[in-house]
Amino acid sequence: MFKIQHLQWMGIAAAAIGCLLLGGTAVLTNFNDYQRHSHGAYELERFSALLEAVNAISSERGPANSAMGATDEDAAARRAELAAKRAETDAAVSRMEAVFEGTLIDDECGPALARLHADLANGRQKVDFAANTSFAERDPREIARGILAMFTAADAATTLRDLVSGHLMVETPSLAGELMLANSASTLRDQEGRLGSFVVMALVAPPERDPMYLQRMQATEGIIRSLWSTSVSQADKLLPDPEIADLVKAVQHDFFDGALLLALDAAENHTAYNSLSPAALTADYVPGMRSSELLRTAVVSHSVAAMHRNAENSLKALVSAALLTGAILAVLVIVAVVFRRTLFSPLMRLHDDVLALAGGDHGRPELPQGMAREVGNIFSGLDVLRQNLTEKRVLEEEQRRLNRRLRRLAETDTLTGLLNRRALLSRVGAMFRRADRIGESLAVVLFDIDHFKVVNDTHGHAVGDEVLSGVARLMDGALRTGDTLARIGGEEFVLILRRADDITAYNFLERLRILLCETAVQSKLDLKVTASFGVAMRPAGSAQDWDDIFSLADQRLYMAKGAGRNCIVTEGFSPQTRQRA
Helix, strand or coil, X not given: CHHHHHHHHHHHHHHHHHHHHHHHHHHHHHHHHHHHHHHHHHHHHHHHHHHHHHHHHHHCHHHHHHHHHCCCCCHHHHHHHHHHHHHHHHHHHHHHHHHCCXXXXXXXXXXXXHHHHHHHHHHHHHHHHHHCCCCCCCCHHHHHHHHHHHHHHHHHHHHHHHHHHHHHHHHCHHHHHHHHHHHHHHHHHHHHHHHHHHHHHHHHCCHHHHHHHHHHHHHHHHHHHHHHHHCHHHHHHHCCCHHHHHHHHHHHHHHHHHHHHHHHHHHHHCCCCCCCCHHXXXXXXXXXXXXXXXXXXXXXXXXXXXXXXXXXXXXXXXXXXXXXXXXXXXXXHHHHHHCHHHHHHHHHHHHHHHHHHHCCCCCCCCCCCCCCHHHHHHHHHHHHHHHHXXXXXXXXXXXXXXXXXXXXXXXXXXXXXCECHHHHHHHHHHHHHHHHHHCCCEEEEEEEECCHHHHHHHHCHHHXXXXXXXXXXXXXXXXXXXXXXXXXXXCEEEEEECCXXXXXXXXHHHHHHHHHHHCCCECCCCECCCEEEEEEEECCCCCCCHHHHHHHHHHHHHHHHHCCCCCEECCCCCCCCCCCC
């Protein structure tokens, strides 16, 4: 009899231990969730300080442009505005450094922060040189140097931002979607400012330099529209909130339907004597970017708020799980004293179910027959926990799928499915380093579709889009393993060939050229197109960086167009042809 009672008590003890395991698992899981969401909110708040500093450096260009373009009568006021803006920028950078104190000292972030300070000081020096020169003696080239130097400072800030966000994504993967969206919103605001700066360059430069600045402005406009269409305009999908949705509409209205059109009109229609002043343009253009700044801020603030709500919910779930576990244990004590024999078997079954759930089995087992009402309540509580854990697993999987989709959208050209410019630029460094390490030469090829404007004008943009997609599919299907194809804008594509010397690259491209000539890339109208190719070789160990290689391939592409199109140019250098960064 003692042995039976001993076994019964052992059974009851086992059931109690099982409940503790289940409750402890739920409590631990919710505690980990609470810590993860709290830490995520903390990191996003820190990252917000970094974004404020990046935005401050970018927005300093507006007052700088006004100061460099001001007349002698207006110079003092514009320099005072610039000084006030610089004070705001310095305060934002100081806040960022204080927030990240002791954490920006690794091999990447430390040098990036030092480069930011150096580039910002250099940019301000060049701006001051132009702004402090009398209006009659001011050289437009000095203004351009000041603007470009401030671009470099903004690029350094963006590099630091990307490095920090990359570290945060590794440390807290659940923040990947929010960080990518915040980065896109920040980049959008920066590119809007750059476009305005290019217009300022056109206003102060001699008329013969206008085409160069218009070309850069158009490239920047392409980046802005790409960021908007592939990422930022979808902010209200990731963060479903009325304020975010209203700000998305405001950016469309204020910038795309307002400031952007103003800038394009100012760049294309100003007089030969540049009668429109940079200060007047800046005064009208800068307010149109305010919605973009507010959207970037709102993305971070709403993400932080969401993290805090998740942390609060996890804390509530933790308390609920602890209380439920305590209730179950209290029921077990009553059962052990009063209904020991009648409830022994069901409780042992409960023990087994609890262990199964703690081990990850969320299936609902068949309930035992004839159990007491109290035990039924325990099984009901177990079902609630099982359902909560199941729903939590489904939500986490949905979040992982959303993060993967955002990363794919950020790297893919939506029309052709190829890599976009940003994804290509993020990979070329690694490609070059790998090629140098294994002693492999690369061929960088820039090609675009000949007379593509005629296709659009004749058949419409919908057919033009089908032609672009058809060319992308045809070219991508003909590539070798390891080769890379990307669309960088309009009808322009970049192809990077591995294991290619001059002859191998030319022969391979010649086959692609002939294949394109002979194949209909739009089946309904049986349209065939040709392409011009510019090729730049990069031997292993070359000191040339991406900008050098791309510029050379770009010049040879224009040489190919000048030679009649539908051909490949692998040699030659002409300073009269265009050169893009």
